[in-house]
Amino acid sequence: MPSPLSAIDRDVLTVANLVRTSRALTRQELASRTGMSRNTISTLIASAIETGLLVPDGSAPSTGGRAPQTWRFHHEAGLIMVAGVHSSALHLAVTDLAGHALCQRMVDWPIMRGPEETLDEVARQMREMAENVQASSSRPLEVWGAGVSLPGPIDQSTGRPTAPPIMPGWDRFDVRGHLDNRLGVPVAVDNDVNTMLLGYATTLPDQRLRCPRDILYLQIGTGIGAGIMSAGHVHRGADGAAGDIGHVRVTDADSVVCRCGRTGCLEAVAGGWSLLRDARRAAAEGLSPHLATRLEDTGTLTLEDIVSGVLAGDTECLTLMVRSATAVGDALAMLVSFFNPSQVILAGALPQGCPMFLDVARRIVSERALILATAGLQVTAAASGPEDERRGAALLTVNALFNAATRD
Secondary structure (H helix, E strand, C coil): CCCCCCCCCHHHHHHHHHHHCCCCCCHHHHHHHHCCCHHHHHHHHHHHHHCCCEEEEEECCCCCCCCCEEEEECHHHEEEEEEEECCCEEEEEEECCCCCEEEEEEEECCHHHCHHHHHHHHHHHHHHHHHHHHHHCCCCCEEEEEEEEECCCEECCCCEECCCCCCCCCCCCCHHHHHHHHHCCCEEEEEHHHHHHHHHHCCCCCHHHCCCCCEEEEEECCCEEEEEEECCEECCCCCCCCCCHHHCECCCCCCCECCCCCECEHHHHHCHHHHHHHHHHHHHCCCCHHHHHHHHHHCCCCHHHHHHHHHHCCHHHHHHHHHHHHHHHHHHHHHHHHHCCCEEEEECHHHHHCHHHHHHHHHHHHHHCCHHHHCCCEEEECCCHHHHHHHHHHHHHHHHHHHHHHCC
8 A cells, every 4th residue: 555655755754764763863963874964954854844754842952052953753743543453352543653542442352253354343443443533633634554463473574474373264364465455554563562562662761872672571461472672673583473482381281281282381371361261260169259259240250350369368369370470480581591681571460460470570580590681680560561552553553654665
């Protein structure tokens, strides 16, 4: 599909993209980055302002003499449609070009319904939300593109899921092409935890201040996955499978059967689906008054019910939480020794809702990872995994648009 940037001069886009990514904010910085003269840069900045890509943003600190003018990317200039497709729900939003939500909703939807039906629903919801935002705006707003995150490995060259363990019928399905045809805008697709990581990284301070950029981001939800950022870049691996740690073997017990069909997987010990399976059993057998009450009141159990049980001192909930935190800590210790990140971010109901989960995971990492790898390591809970995912999917889309438009 045609990009909204396709008619804009490449040099103008290059300057706008350097400002957008905070790699250069003044004329001098832009000239140094591009090798162009200051007069040429001034002309390109004027064109970027005229096309709506940049706006003035005050002045940088003076190093002597007049303070240099700075600019920022005009993230209010367009819209991005975002969808996080999860095992039992769709998280949908329309955002500005920086991933700030202008409209969002969650729709109960099992991924087992398959790709065509699911993506048709995603497209319908996206169009409706975008039209609502456009109708309520005081100025014209163009939809630049759409970003979609999926719970499985993604082939970056095609946007197709590749052998996803929990997405029957989705293997090699043309997600990007299917949505391109229904939405009429460029579509970017990635793994859900990669988009969360990308979104989290945007909340860190200015990249030019040499902030930590070697990060592990773990999502512990129904399943378990990791996003890997190395030197400020998301590492996806040769085939898009980097970070799919939920199906690494962590126990030799053949009785621990994973939903992928194998035995001993991390998810089968520490993932939400296995914890909820055992929580339902504990409620039915009278081992947990808290879980039994929640199941009777609502007809179902969630990870949030386990969290509330932990906080209330329910023994069975505590046991389930410690089991998950211990297995995650073991896996993390290996990853920390191998990758040596400066930050580990844990997202999901358990790490975000239970301080004890973080305490257990931190202790195990400290005891079992290399001393040098843990010397300056920070292990913290995410502020909001869904918000990170939304911002990340929007940024993924805008990155793809600029990369395609400025590519030689």
